[in-house]
Amino acid sequence: MFALIAGQGDLPGLLAKHLDDQGRKPLIAALEGFAPDGLDVDLTFRVETLGTFLIELGKAGVTDVCFVGSVARPALDPGKIDANTMPLVPVIMQAMQAGDDGALRAVLDIFEKTGFKMQGAHEILPDLLPPAGIATKTQPTEHHKKDAARGQAIVAAMGVADVGQSCVVARGQAQAIEAQPGTDWMLRSLASDQERVVPGGILYKAPKPNQDRRIDLPVIGLNTVENAAAAGLNGLVLEAGCVMVPGFETVVRACDEAGLFLWLRETDQ
Incomplete structure (x- = not known):
């Protein structure tokens, strides 16, 4: 099953429609505060609950993940970090202090080490x-x-x-x-x-x-x-x-x- 971690802009809707047309209806997830326009969100998460979110994706049968759409770097609330996310805190903190590319590489690494296959939007829809x-x-x-x-x-x-x-x-x-x-x-x-x-x-x-x-x-x-x-x-x-x-x-x-x-x-x- 495919999951789109969807931000704002036109791209999430385009990819969701493309996958729908292929009979591969994706699960739509969004970072709290950055819900995509025109899409129903199945799962909302915070960085402080990333570990729990990864478990939820696995339980939903997700195997492939694509980050698509724009989000801003959120502020972290240490008091909201849950138990499943505690082991990820060193990596998350390092990512939050890095530049955009460094932060995104760290996020990709977390998802891949959890067992998800990461795909780019252009791999799903080459006409982009x-x-x-x-x-x-x-x-x-x-x-x-x-x-x-x-x-x-x-x-x-x-x-x-x-x-x-x-x-x-x-x-x-x-x-x-x-x-x-x-x-x-x-x-x-x-x-x-x-x-x-x-x-x-x-x-x-x-x-x-x-x-x-x-x-x-x-x-x-x-x-x-x-x-x-x-x-x-x-x-x-x-x-x-x-x-x-x-x-x-x-x-x-x-x-x-x-x-x-x-x-x-x-x-x-």
Whole structure:
């Protein structure tokens, strides 16, 4: 049986429907406070009761697990840690003090050592990863291509520090880098301070180096397109085969309407 540990956004609903259509109705679980939109939740859990939650998944017959959707890092209440979770406390505390990638690796390790097979959203629904190439009518210029190479280097350096998965570059200058609040917050921040922004920039988005791609693979959607346009950018550059785009055709149309290019860029370009 499949379980989706579902957060917010469009992806949980897409995966649940896909599995339903295959006759593999998933169990839907959610971290308290981050219930997915439009899905009935079967199990709700807290980090402080993770051990009990793992036991409940096993009793329900779950064998495969996928983390999908966005959540924020919760605050822990030591008084709510239950007996089944006490053995996991050292790993949980270490994870909470690590960067996002380090924390997620620790969570994956807990689930795998419990006996669950972990799968990425793109493994369940491969269409989430669009093919390489320029998908829009608008094309990147030579200076956009140079900015994309610069963006690749910046995101790789950010990844070493386990910081974020995207940045904005214009004429070789880093305009903004993604931190804990996320890509859309970064773009909205640029849109609110246009006097300091070099026009004609790009959003570059890619996984962190050596990231476990079964969890927290980068994703963009219509909100990203809207925020990129509001920030005065010329286009979006995604590492091909590594960034999920739910509703790809709709996103391409939105880019065309906004006059943005969407480039699924291979890393050797």
